[in-house]
Amino acid sequence: MAETILNQTIIMLILIMVGVFCFKAKLISRESNKDLSKLVLQVVNPAMIFMSYQTEYKASLVKNLLLTFALSVGTFVVMTILAYLLIQKKQDRETEIERFSSIYSNCGFMGIPLLNALFGMEGVFYLTAYITVFNLIVWTHGIILISGERDMKKVIKVFYSPTVISIVLGIICFFFELKLPDVPSKALEFVAQLNTPLAMIVSGVTMAETDILKMLKNKRVYIVCLIRLIIIPFILSAGLSFLPMNEKVRMTVVVAASAPPAAMCTLQCIRYGRNSVYASQIFTAGTVLSVATLPMIVRFTEYLTNLFD
16 A cells, blocks of 8 residues: 555656646746636535445445544544644744644645545545545634634535535435436546646645745744654554554545645635745645655554554
C-alpha cells in the first residue's frame, strides 16, 4: 500500500507542477483558478462521491461506513486537542491559522484520489463519512477560529452544500438499491474522473502564487507541517492500530487525517482578511512534504497493524 501511495503522490505532484506552469505561463489566472476550484468542490467531487454509492448493498459496507463515521468524529477530537496543546497562543503569532492548518487536512482534494488508487470506489465510499464530519466541523469550529464570528447561518448552509447533498442522495440510492441508467452513469463517471487532475492543477496554481524564498525562511511553517504531517498522523496511526477493525476503514481514516493542510484555510483567510500569504505558505510546504510523509505514515500503519494482529 505504501508503494501505491508513493506512486500516486508523485503523480499528483507532477499534476501540481502542471498547475504551477499554467499560472506562470498565464494560461490560468487567479480569478479563473477560483472558478476551477468551485467546479471541483461543487460538481466534480460531489459526482465522484455520489458514484461511490452506486454499488451493491451489503451489510458489511454499512457497518464499515458507520464505523468510519465514529472514528472520524474521534479523530477530529484528538486532532483539535493536540493542535491546541502543541500550538500555544502568543502575541505576533498567527495562532488561529496554525491551529486550523494543523487540524484540517485536504481530505477531499488529496484523500479522494489517494483512496481511489488504494481501494477503488469502496475507499471513496468510506471516505464520505470522514468528509461529512470534516464539513460539519470546518464550517462551525473552523470558521469561528478564522473569523472570530459565530454565525449560525453559515452552519445551516453546510447541510445543503453540494457535497452533503451528494452524500444524502448517494445513501438513499445505496439503501434502496437505486441504480442510474447506463448512459447518465457513464457521463457521471467521466465527470468523476476529472477529480484528480483538476484538484491538483488548482492546488498548483495556488502554490504558484506563494513566495517560495520567504516560505523557506519561516521556521513556523515547518513546525506546523511537522504537527500536521508527522506528529498528529503518527499518534492517530498508533491509536487506531490497537483497535480491531476492517483494514480499509483504518487506512481510510489514517490517509484522510494525514493529508496536507487544507486549501480552505487560504480561501477563508482571503474571505475574512486574515494573513492568506502565511496560510498559502503552510499549504504549499505541506503539500510538497506530504509526498514523503504520506507513504511513511501508511508504511508505519501497516507495520503496527501486522504487529498487533
